[in-house]
Amino acid sequence: MSGLALKFTSLLVRTIAKPIGNAIKAQAREHERFRNICIKFAQSMHSTEIKLRMSLLGETKIRVKPLNDNKAIEQGATFISEFFIFSVAGSLIMYEAYRSRKKASSERDALADDISVLQNEIEYIKSKLGEINIKLDDYQIPDGYKPKYIKIDNNNNNNNSTKTEEETKT
Template sequence: MASLVFKVVTLTVKTVAKPLAGQFEKYVMGHPVLRSKVISLAQFIHRVDVRITRGAEGKTGRAFVGDMSEERAVQLASKVASEGFLYSTAIALILIEMERKSVEESEKKRKQLEEAARITALHERHIEQEKSLKADQDQMNQILSRLEERLLMMEEQIMDIRKSQTRRWFGFV
């Protein structure tokens, strides 16, 4: 159930993040310090993009990469701001999911260890009971052996008594 709730919350955050990214973009572009930082980042991305494109085309050597126009830099900067917000939201959701999985795994591991300890204790108790039963059985076997000896001895005595009584009856004594 908790997993389902977490997934619904994650989906909701992803859905809400898109309009929030637009609001974040407006805020960044309206803030003078953040705006200049994001425009500088956009110019840097433009220079890296041009160098990668030149390298992919097989062009070598250093080339002057001019800055983008202000309008184009603002467009790229606003796109960077909104995509950066969405990216950071996605990373936060991934980290939260990883933490949740880690907690679940540690709980599962703890339960497995408890179960293993319970089974080990049960096994040890079983072994002790088996030893006790074996000792009781050995003791009972000894008692039974002594009783059998006594029974044989008593049967011999009864046979001797019967023989002596039989002799008396027939006058052989």
């Protein structure tokens, strides 16, 4: 799946998640068991919130008044639907991150394989040069080529012998 198709799919799933969240809210009003779950959840959230606020203000003796059932159903259903939308969006982000990490890893592995093949080819060429007795010292740099890191010494009988910067310093 291409990156653009993945982005559009992600947008589609997020768009579909919003009506599903609204359906969760509607189901909380209609079904008794789900309504009871929302009420318990909202009451515990309300109690925890009030206790945290009062403890931050320095109050120690706290009595929390429970929410009425309609408000508790609304808050519980809202939290559950928002949690659903958030989890869908979060899972899409995690999938995209996993996908990009996997792609980068496969590219690194392919590059390492290519480097290994090139190193093997260099060793093969060196061994073949050794077999036919070609001396690397006789190599002359082509005209018009000005290497950046290799120093050219023109003093040896007009033969271009090469020395690296480290060899010329010693």
